Amino acid sequence: MLTTDLSGQTNPSEEDSIQQDYIRRLENIQGDKARMDSLYHWCRLTLNSECELMLLKKLLALAETNNNDKYKLHCLRNIMRCQYNIGYETDTLIASYEKIVNLNLKSKEYRHVLADAKSYLAYQYIYEGNFVNVYDLANEMFRDFASEDHYGLMKANEILAHSYSEIFQDFKALEYAKKAFELSKENENDYSEALYLAMTICHFLNNVGKPEELLTYTNEIGAMVQKEESRKTENELDYYRTMQHAYAIGYYLYEENLDSARIELYRTKEIDAPLDEIDTKLRNMMMARYFVACNRPDTAWICIEGLDTVAPLIYQEEQARVLAAMGRYGEAYEWERYIAHRISWAFDETFSNQIMEMETRYKLFNIQAQKNEILRYALIGGGIAALVIIILVLILYFRQKSDAKKIARANNTQKIFLQNMSHELRTPLNAICGFSQLLTDIDSRALLSDEEIQQYGEIVRGNTDMLSTLVNDILDVSDMESGKYHIFLDHCHPNEICKKAIQTVSYRCPANINLYYTTEVEDDFEIYSDAQRVQQIIINYLTNAMKHTTEGEIHVHCSLKENPDMITFSVTDTGVGVPAEKADLIFERFEKLNIFTQGTGLGLAICRQLATLLQGKVYLDTTYTNGARFVFVHPLKSAEDKGSQKQ
Template sequence: MIHHRRFIILCSLTVLVTTLIVSCQQDTTIRAEKAIRDSIRWEDSAYHMVQKMDHYYGNNLTDSMELFAPQAMEFCQNHEKWRYYYKIWANCAMDMVWRGLFMEAVNEAKEMQEDALSRDNADGQMYAYQVLGIAYSYQKNMDEAAQCFKRALTQCERVSYPGSKFALFSYYSNALSEMKDFATLDSVLREWKVAVDAYPVDTADANADVYANWHYKYTLALSNYMIDTKKYDGLEEVLDSADYYEEIDGNYPSSLCHLATCRYKYAMDRGDYKEALQQSERIIEISKDFEMSNYILALRYRSKALEALGNHKEALVSLKRHQELNDSILVAENREQLNILNKRFEVNELKMQAERDQLKAEGRQMMLVFLLTLVSLVGLIFFVIYRHRSSVKLEKEHKKLVETYEQLEVANAKAEESSRMKSNFIQQISHEIRTPLNILSGFAQIITMPDVELENAEKKEINKGILENTDRITGLVNKMIELSDANSQTVIERNETVEVAQIAAEAIESSDISTAKHLVFEQHMPTEVGSIVLTTNHKAAARALSLILDNARKFTAPAEAEIQSQGEFFVGSLKHASLSIKTDETLVYFTVEDTGIGIPPSEAEHIFEEFVQLDDYYDGTGIGLTVARSMTRKLGGDLTLDTSYKGGARFVMTLPR
C-alpha cells in the first residue's frame, strides 16, 4: 500500500514537472515570436518613415521635413534602426545644400559623422562623407569633395545595399573629372566596372530596372571620360550601351538629357556641327517642361552649334534666350536666399519676444507670491519675524528683478542687432560676385577648422588664393567699366607723345607676363623702333597692349614637368611668349605670339565679341580682347588674329605713327 502511494506521488510529480517545462518552452517560443514580429513591424515603420521623408525631400517640402524629421529620428533611435536614422538625417543635411546653406550643411554632416563614428556605424559615416562631398562640390572645392567621396566609398564595404556604392562612384567620378585628374579617374572607372559587372542586366529579372540604372551611370561616366580625354575609339558603342540601359531603366528625362549632352560634345569635337545642333535641340525638346537647368544649358549648346554652322543670327537669338533665363534663375535663387534669411530673422525675433514674455510672467508671479505672503501673516510676533525674513527675501527678489531686466536689455539688443544685420545683408548681396566669394568662403572654412593644421606653404597658398580672388572681383568691376566705355561713343583723345619702348615696358609690367613661372617671355624690339615717338593716348595704348599680353599669359598652358631639385623650373619644358615690334611708314606693329592652346581660324572674329571664351576651363570674363580692340580702333589702329600662325596664337596690334 505504501509503495502504491509512493508510485502515485512520483507519477504526479513527473506530470507536474513536465507540464511546467512545456509551459516554459511555449512561453519562450511565444516571446521570441513576438520579438520577431515587433522587429519586423518596427523595420516596416522605419522604412515607411524614410519613404515619407524621401517624398518631402524630393518635392522640396522643407517645412514638412523639419516637422517630421525629429519624431522619425527618435523612433529609429529608440528601436535601433540606425540605417534609416542616418538616412533621414542625411536628407535634412542635403536639403540645406540645395537651399545654399553650405556652412550649415557641412556642420550638420560633421556632427553626423562623429555620431556614426561613436557607434561604429558604416551607414552613418557613408552618408556623412557623401553630404560633405556634395556640399564641397557646390562650393567648387573639388579636392575636399573628392577626398570625402573616397572616404565614403571605403565605408561601403560594410554597407549592405550596393546602390549606395554606385551612387558614390558617380559623385567621385564627377569630382575627379572637374579636377582633370584623369589618371585617378581611369583607376576608379576600372574598379567601378568590376563592381557593376557583378549585377548583369536580365530583362526577365524583377530587378532589371535597378541594375540597368547602375550600368547606365557607369557607361555615362565612361562616356564623359572618353570625351574629356579625346579617346574616341569605342565611344559610339559605349553611348549605345548607355541608351540601352536607360531604356530599361525607364527613359527618365534627366538621363536622356545627359546622354544627348555627351553626343553633343562628341559631335562638336569631331566637327559634326549638324549632329551637335540636333542633339542640342533634342535636349531642349526633352527638358522644356520640367528640366529648366538642362533647358538653359541646351540653349547655349544650340547657340554654339549654330555659330559653328555660320548661322549667326539664330545663334544670337538662342544665346540671348539662354542669358535671359539664366539671369532669371539667379534672381530667383537670390530671392529664395533672402526669404530663408527673413524666415530665420523672424524666428529669432519670435524667440526673443517669447523670452521677454516669459520673464515678465515670472516677475508677476513672484510679485503675487510676495503679496500673498504678506496677507497671510497674522499677529504682531509673527509680523516681526516675517518682517525680518521678508526683508531678506525682498533683497533677493530685487536682485532677480535686476538680473531679469538686464537679460531683457540684452535680448532687446540682440533683436535690434539681428534686424540691422538683415538689412545690411539684403543691401550688400550681389550674385555677380558669387563665385569668388564662394572660393573665399572655402578658404575661410579651411582656416577655421579646429582639427586642421596648416603649414607655412599652405598658408601662403591660401593667402595667394584670397588675394587672387579679391583682385578678381576688383578686376571684374574695372573690366566692366572698361567694357562700358568700349561700348559707348566715348572719344579717346590722342594728344600725348610717348615712345614705343615706354608703351611696351608699361604693358609688360602691368600684365606680369615677364614674371610668369610657366613660360619664357622674350621681347624683340630694335633700338631705332623703340625710340619712335607716337602721338596717341599714353594710358589707353599701354592698357590695350597689356590686355593682349595678359591673354597670352593666361592661355599659355603650363609645363608638364617641373624640376625643383635646385628650386627652379626646367626651362626646356616651358611654353614661350614673345612681343615683337616693327614699323613701316605709317604704322607701328606690336606682335604678341605664344605657344599656348591656340585659336581655330573659324573663331578669329568671334573671340573679339563680348564674353566669348573658347575653353570654359580657363578663368576669365571674356571681355579683355573686346576692350583691347575697341581701345586700339579708337586710337586709329586695329587688333587682329594672325590665322596663318599654327604654333599657338599670334595677335597683331597696330597704332598710327
C-alpha cells in the first residue's frame, strides 16, 4: 500500500527553514540512541517531504554507526517510499533498491523491506508504462518469497493487480487483488494492507460490473475496522467506514433494495471523514447511482456535475449514464466518445515501445514479392482500414441511442474491444502507409534497389493479410452473436481440407520450422461437414502455432483411431506451450498467454464457436508437454442420412 502525504505542501524556502530547525534541535540532543529516537519521531511528522528524506538519511548514518539493524531497515524502506511519493527519477529509486538488495540479510523483517522496495520500484515502472519490468519484478517475488513468507507474495499480487488495472484489464486486476487480499488477512496485528486491498477489490468490482460481490467485501471492511479500533485514530477509521457504506450502496442497488441503499447513503454522508479528491468522487458516484435508480437523474447530476477530463474512468462513465438518463443524449454521446478516446490513447501510450519493436521486426522481414502487386495491396489495405474505422464509428453511433442500462452493459465490451484492437490496427496500418508512400514516391523509389522494392512489397502484403484477418475475425464474431452466421454441409475430403489449410499459411512459416502433414485416412474418404469452416479452424490453429514456435516443427495430423466414431484433426508444435490451468481460458475471447504477442485474441474463440456449430469440439491436449497440441474432433455422420443443410 502506498503511503499518503500527510505533511501538506511547503515552498522551497519554508522547506529549507524546517530542515535547518530540525538540524539545530538535533545538535542539542546528547547520545546516539536519543538522537535516533528523536529522528524517528520527526520523520513521522514530515511524511513524504524533502525534510523527511533528510532526516531519514541522518537516522540511517547513525544506525549504521551503531549497527542498529532495526533503524537501518526502517530508513532504507522509507527512503524509497519517500523518493517515490516525492517524484524522484527511476535511477535514484534503483540506487536505493540496490542498497537494500546488497544487505542480503536472513531476517523476516528484511524480507518484508525487500518486498516493499520491489513494490515501490514496480509502481515507478507502472507510472512510466514499463510493464515488462513490472512483470519481471513480480515474477522475482513469486520465486524468492514462495517458501519464506506470505507478505512478499501479497505484494507481488498487489503489483500485478495495479498493473493490469492500468491497461484496463480489470478482470485480471480483480483476480490478483483477491489473491493479495487473502494473503494480507494473515497479518492479524495490522489490517492496514487488508483494508486497502478490500477497498481496491470493491473498486474493481464496480469497474467490471459485478456488484453482487460487493456486500462480501464491505462486510470484511466493517469487521476489520472493529478490530483496528484500538490501533488507529478515529479519522482513519471513519475514512474506511465512509467508503464501506458508499460501496454497499452499489450492492443494494443490484438487489433492487432501494430502502437499504438509502440507509447506506445516509450513513456515508453522516460520517465526517477526511477523503481525498479521488475517494470523494467515488463516493459521490455511488450516491448518483442511487438517485438514478430512484428516477431522480437531476439530483444525481448534482452529485457528479462538472465534466472532469482527468477523473477516474468509472466516474466519467457514470457521468455519461446520468446525462443519458436526463435525456441529454447529445452530451452523453460526446462524453462517451471522449472516454473511448481516453482508453485508446492510454493503451497506446502504455505500449508504444512494444508497438515500435513489432514494427521494426516487420521491416526486417527478408522475403520476396512481385513488383506489380505493391500498389494493389496498398489499396486493399486502405479499403480494409476504412472498413474497420466505419465499424468503430457505427459502434459508437448505436451506443448513444441506447438507454442508460444498455450503455452500462455495452461499456465494458467497448473497453475490452478497444484495448485489444487499438494497437493491433496501428501496427499494420503504419507499415502499409509508410512503405506504400516510399514505393509510390518517384524520387524515393529511384533510390531503392530491386531487392529492396521486392522486400518492401512483401511487407505491405504481409500487413494487409494481417488487417484482413483482423476484420474477418471481427465480422465472424459479430455474425455469430447476431445469429446470422451460416454453415453449409456437404460431402468433403479431410485430406484435401488439411492440405489447403497448410498451403494457405505456408508462406508465413519461418524456414527453420518443419511444417508437415500426416494422415490415417485415404484421399477419397468423405465426411459430411462444411469444408470451409473446418479449414478455418485448422488455419487458426496453424496461425496460433506459428506465433508461439521459434524452432522445431508444426505437425498437422488426421486420425480415425484417436476418438471412436469421430475424426480427429490435430495441430502439434514445439513452441512455448500452454499451462494446463489455462487450457479452457485460452478459448475465451481476447485471451492471450502473452499480452505483448501480436494478435486479437479472437482466433481460438472462433474455433470453439465453429466446432459447436459443426457438432464437434475443440480442446487443448494437456498430456502433451513438448509444446502445444490443439485438437478438433468432428462427428462421422452418415452422408445417406443427410440432405443439403443450412444453419
